[in-house]
Amino acid sequence: MNEMKHILFTMKGCPYHLLDDEAHIRTMLANAAVQAQAELLNITSHKFEPYGVTAVALLGESHISIHTWPEKLMAVCDIFTCGTRAVPEYAVNYMMELMECSQVVSSAFLRPLDSDPYGHEST
Numbered sequence: 001m002n003e004m005k006h007i008l009f010t011m012k013g014c015p016y017h018l019l020d021d022e023a024h025i026r027t028m029l030a031n032a033a034v035q036a037q038a039e040l041l042n043i044t045s046h047k048f049e050p051y052g053v054t055a056v057a058l059l060g061e062s063h064i065s066i067h068t069w070p071e072k073l074m075a076v077c078d079i080f081t082c083g084t085r086a087v088p089e090y091a092v093n094y095m096m097e098l099m100e101c102s103q104v105v106s107s108a109f110l111r112p113l114d115s116d117p118y119g120h121e122s123t
Contacts, residue, residue: 013102036091
């Protein structure tokens with residue numbers, strides 16, 4: 001059965017300089033995709049003024065996103081994967097380590113893929 005995993009997490013107590021470093025965030029997302037055993041398709045990001053970064057890694061399995069608030073020393077993230085190959089928990093652990101956070105608040109969800117509404121057999 002195909003399953004969808006969605007992990008929402010907030011990293012708190014991260015150093016300001018890491019949260020405001022767009023290159024660091026982009027590299028972290030690329031490596032997080034590798035850690036999750038996911039296929040990285042693309043990364044897009046935006047550096048806000050005076051501070052903050054938003055970035056999304058588009059995966060073959062779905063996405064990883066991060067939105068940073070350096071002035072609050074926090075980042076809000078999510079990882080969504082489809083299928084059984086990717087392990088999003090590995091990416092979460094990697095991102096927590098790389099962002100040097102002191103606290104994490106997270107929720108994980110398994111989202112079952114509904115059967116075909118047209119009655120076709122799954123392969």
